[in-house]
Amino acid sequence: KEEELEDDLDEEEEKLEEEMSAQQKAEEAIREAEEEKAEMIEEAQEEGVELPANAFAEFDGLLAQAKGALQAGNFAEAKNLAKRAEKSLDQIQKTIEELEKKQEKKEEAEEAIKEAEEEKQEVLDEAKKEGVEVPPTAFAKFDRLLAQAKELFAKENYQGAKQLAEQAEDALEDVDKEIEKLEKEKEQAKEDEERKQEKAEQEQGKQQEEGNND
Secondary structure (H helix, E strand, O other): OHHHHHHHHHHHHHHHHHHHHHHHHHHHHHHHHHHHHHHHHHHHHHOOOOOOOOOOHHHHHHHHHHHHHHHOOOHHHHHHHHHHHHHHHHHHHHHHHHHHHHHHHHHHHHHHHHHHHHHHHHHHHHHHHOOOOOOHHHHHHHHHHHHHHHHHHHOOOHHHHHHHHHHHHHHHHHHHHHHHHHHHHHHHHHHHHHHHHHHHHHHHHHHHHHHHHO
């Protein structure tokens, strides 16, 4: 009878150990899932990615069920649900990666638009410095392309916006050529005026000399 009692106690102890082990595994699975979610949120924040409000809906539902099963003592089910919750994060990771790429393209397009605008200002400053008046029509192509780039940017077509902004910047080369042409024309006109003035002065000096001789 004593031996039977000892056996029963041993069995009970083993059962408790198994249950404790199962409980620990379930708790660990829940903790790991929660940590994985926290890491994912941190990554999204670091990359400046805004996740959809319902991104973690499936995860949260499964984890709530896992915690409920843990409370009820269904450790195997709790562990299984927690693992499923963690697995559901794979899709969110893909979403984050896609949003990261989109964010990168957005920043590139913003930079291209900014560079084009700065380049135009530099061209205007250079023309002003040289005293050249640039006709408003000189920037017609640039303005049209940049306006289109901004329209595409507003529609979140960042790749197209970047390409058009780069084309707009390229169009400024023609404006540069136009300014150079105007500078040369201005320089030529100045030289012509100086020659004319010099000739007039020579003519005047000649007439005075003739007058003195008379």
